[in-house]
Amino acid sequence: MIKQLFALDGVIAVCQFRDDGMLVEGYGAGGDDMLQRLAKFAHDYKRMVQGNADQLSMFTQMNGWTPPGGWLVRGPAVTVCSIANLVCVVDLREISLSTIMAQLKEAASW
Template sequence: MMRLESLLSVKGTVAALRFYDDGSLAEAVGEIDPGYAGLAAELCYANGRILQQQGDMLTAFSGMGGWTPPRGWAMSGPELSVCAMGEVACFVRNAEVSFNELFHTLYKVAHD
């Protein structure tokens, strides 16, 4: 199993976390305040659940499959982005990260 710390080897990654299926924090690494890590886990869990619901709705409205289960999601701000797959998420500096490398590593961590 690839460890969460392997995400920190991707240039631009600030922090990474793993959360349980109820949104509670399992572990966090990198530059994230412990007081905020739990909130970040809840945020990432909630966004994943919303994405699942949207996929279900797209399937129902379009009559086309392939929308679920979602593979992951990303949200970008001016300087930082949060990217998630499954129950793993990371925070990255946009100007430094290769999103291709990041998502490749994120997939391995989330699915190994």
């Protein structure tokens, strides 16, 4: 299913990962080793964001932060975005953030 995401212009790599960080399915540059690393990174980063969001909720007593839906790290040349257990690396010169985030959200519900 996530192969459709990889077909979008600007998507460099896309992975689906399990709750233990193992790669379920992935496509993109760098081969299996790189995709496994991306899956592990996205899994770990998701847990870290979850932990920080939990604390933000705890300290602010404000609902609506947890559970986090996803995260996004924007670099000068590439950007990494994740929703649920999907992560993708994109080049924003070829795809807009709104488009990729909407596509990820839809794919996460498949």
